[in-house]
Amino acid sequence: MKELYKLSVGLTLxxxxxxxxxxLAKRRGIFWxxxxxxxxxxxxxxxxxxxxIIKNKIVKLxxxxFIGSTAGMVVEVETPMITPEKVFEASGHLKNFTDPVVQCNKCHKVYxxxxLVEEILHKSFESFTADQLNSVIKENGIKCPSCSGDLGDVRYxxxxxETTIGPYTGERGFLRPETAQGMFTAFKRVYESYRQRLPVGIAQIxxxxxxxxxxxxxxxxxxxFSIMEVEFFMDPKDESVPLEGIENVKVNVLKAQTKEQGRQDLDSFTIRELVDEKIVIHPWMAYWMARASQFVSDLGINEFYFEExxxxxxxxxxxxxFDQIAIVGGEKVEISGHAYRGDYDLSGHSRVSGQDLSVFKKYDKPMxxxxxxxxxxxxxxxxxPEAKDIMKRISNATVEEVEEMLKKNVTVGSVPISSVVSIIEREEKVSGEKFFPHVVEPSFGVERSLYLVxxxxxxxxxxxxxxxxPKDLAPYDVAVFPLLEKGxxxxxxxxxxxxxxKRFDVLxxxxxxxxxRYARADEIxxxxxxxxxxxxxxxxxxTIRDRDSWDQVRVKMDSLVDSLEKLFNGIELSTLGEKASSNE
Incomplete structure (x- = not known):
């Protein structure tokens, strides 16, 4: 067991x-x-x-x-930001993509x-409903932080x-809140162009x-902002996941069960243990958590855990x-999210669009x-007279749902469905089966990653x-300075x-x-x-000067490229030449 990280520095610090x-970011052209x-x-x-430049290097990494290391399992696409309303009807975003909001009755500021209650009471209220938040606000006498006025009711x-696609009375549309839906709607195209093989990942930035x-x-x-994410489509019955090379990667996990017990302890697991001990719902979840751990470590962030x-x-x-939580500057910040989406999206889009997004899996021999x-x-x-209503009731239902209706003796009007509908079972020889692939989704915010780096x-x-x-993320590999402005x-x-x-990014x-000049180079x-x-x-x-230690050594000009390549491969600066006195 590992104790969950607790803030060891004051909030002011x-x-x-x-x-x-x-x-620094504003002053040196990083962001503002x-x-x-x-x-x-x-x-x-x-x-x-x-x-x-730094952001592009994060994307390259x-x-x-998430693409280069997967032996061709993941391909990259681009889809539009503007999205028709029907897409978000199918995905559930029209109904569910909401946050609780409260407005001050006096100054009308919105929170x-x-x-708001987390900042005042210093504990999490992430899963609270609007009614529960109303109760918390009233019970604790929480007022508007700006004017001390009373707060209204919490709503969603x-x-x-929202936007309009086309002029005047065009089609209602929305800007996408994630890149995922474009990948789900394009799944069949990618699957067919990928020679109908599973698993297949679709990446998008x-x-x-x-x-x-x-x-x-x-x-x-x-x-x-920008998102980097993968929708990884796979057969949920196939648990043969290539864990070679990553199965011993260790991760710290705050399990849901631990949270339910009111504790905040972290458990340490290898990726193999996550699979064997059924901590993850499917082995592919562990696979992508390992990839995320390696990526975040290469960002220079070494303290993180996964919160279920x-x-x-x-x-x-x-x-x-699982949210991957990075501990940076004494604060805990989500850097990535890992969701097992099951067949929710493909089945939803198939139902609403009327297009079959299932795949066919052929058996080795008929069964x-x-x-x-x-x-x-x-x-x-x-x-x-109720015929039309009865048919409407059962036409969009699965066999299992109809069977449940019969068990419960559901009626339409005064007519029991069981009086005109029945379920029969028969043996059939089949060569394969159709199913909706399940999806595992690792997702990162680009700007958030830049900020935390x-x-x-x-x-x-x-x-x-x-x-x-980290050297691979620096905007320039090396800076070149003449000491004096002499010809x-x-x-x-x-x-x-x-x-x-010709070989490096040079300032x-x-x-x-x-x-x-040294100070300017250090600051970027x-x-x-x-x-x-x-x-x-x-x-x-x-002379070659190291940014972090400020040490300098003197090397021959004709060996500069070789010396720099050694430095980028981890060779110590002191081994390359004679120590030089500082000229700062």
């Missing part, structure tokens, strides 16, 4: 780390609030030039873990109700952004929009959900099976700031810049003192700085 990281000249809009952020607010009630925590809760959601905490489509069928006594039902990498040393990014030194520095640019800067996370100085002209050597 936690906020200070996040606030400093946000100020959108439309600042008009006062900004909550939940909307621009990603700056440096931030865009995600593709490596997300569960977040749908987070979908794209923009989504959610009309959040109270966006907060910088890039953690936004109204428009209680039934009332899960989304309407999920049979099991004799017992099949139940619904039989309607046409002669008897044709004379009944920046906060997690924030360091202070003496009076300076360092963004200690020969500047020309040599530019030659080195052009040569290194060149000759403005300001060398100390200020450049791992190594190369400085050309007067000695470089005499003996063809340069």
């Amino acid at each position: 936690v906020s200070d780390v996040y606030n400093k990281a946000v100020e 609030p959108s439309y600042e000249i008009y006062g900004g809009i909550a939940g909307l952020y621009d990603i700056g030039p440096v931030g865009t 995600w593709r490596k873990h 997300r109700a569960d977040h 607010f749908n987070l979908l952004f 794209g923009r989504v929009a959610r009309n959040e009630i109270s966006p907060r925590q910088g890039l953690v809760r936004m109204r428009e 959601k209680l039934p009332q905490e899960r989304a309407h489509y999920s049979k099991q959900t 004799v099976v017992k099949k139940k069928s619904v039989i309607v006594n046409r002669q008897k039902i044709s004379s009944l 920046v906060v997690n990498s924030y360091r202070e040393r003496k009076d300076r700031v360092i963004l200690s990014l 020969e030194i500047v020309n040599k520095a530019k030659d080195i810049y052009l040569n290194l640019s 060149y800067d000759e403005g300001g003192s060398i100390g200020k 996370g450049v791992p190594f700085d190369i400085t050309v100085d007067p000695q470089s002209i005499d003996d063809s050597t340069v």
Whole structure:
């Protein structure tokens, strides 16, 4: 058993780390609030030039873990943001994609109700209904934080952004809140182009929009952002999952059962143990949790766990959900969600669209099976006034549902359905079966990942700031500086810049003192700085400086590429050359 992480730093310090990281991000072109000249809009952020490079490298790393490492099981698609109403009718979002909202009766400020009471009472109310939240607000005398006015009743607010497809009285549509539905509606096309093989994963990275009630925590809760997610389609009866190479990956889990007991302890499992001990509903859940663990570790975030959601905490489509919780800057923040969606989406879209989204699985050899069928006594039902209503009642029902109606002696009007409908069972030789594939979904927010990487990498040393990014995520691999603005030194520095640019992402800067240039490079996370100085002209050597330690060594110019490749492969800087004195 492992004790659940508890905040070991005061809230002031936690906020200070996040606030400093946000100020750094604004100052160094990583991200900032959108439309600042008009006062900004909550939940909307621009990603700056440096931030865009880091973000793209995060996306590249995600593709490596979730597409490239899967031996061709996962393919990538793009689908539109604008979505017809029918799609969200089938997916359940029109009815279920809601959050509780409460408004002040005095100043009319609007709050997300569960977040408001959480901030005041310091415990979770995530699964509470509107009525329960009303009771909590009244019992605790919670007032409006802005004006101390009374709060109105809690109600539900749908987070979908509505639009019109076409001019004037066009078709009603919405901006997608997730990329998933485009992948579900495109499933049959991908499945057929993939030679009708299961399992198959469909990955998508794209923009989504959610009309959040109270966006907060910088890039953690936004109204428009990018998502990286996979919808992984598989046969639920097939549990042969390739765990080789990941079965010994260890993860910490806060089980739903533990939460129900009022405890917050973490249990440690290997991926194999998650499967063998039935902690996960299907082995593919454990597979994607392992991939997520490796990805988050490569983001430089080493403290995280998976929290299993209680039934009332899960989304309407999920049979099991684990949130991956990262502990960054002393705070716990969800970095990914893992949902077992079952056949909810494919069966729903098949029902509403009228299109068959099931697949056929051929058996190795034909099997004799017992099949139940619904039989309607046409002669008897044709004379009944209730005939149309009876047929409507049973036509959209499964055999099992009709059987349940007969057991309960359901009537339509005064006519028992059992008087005209029966179930028969007969043996049949079949060569295969049709079924809706089940879906496992790992999902990450791109901007949220960027935000957490920046906060997690924030360091202070003496009076300076360092963004200690993992080397693979740094916006530039190396910076090149001439120590002095003298022609020969500047020309040599530019030659080195052009040569290194063939192999690395290189930043060149000759403005300001060398100390200020080092500081600027440190603040955007450049791992190594190369400085050309007067000695470089005499003996063809340069210094390489490490971002985190500030140590410098002197190496030959003609070995620069080799030296940098060694550094990116984990070789210590001190082994590459003679220690150089600081020129800052």
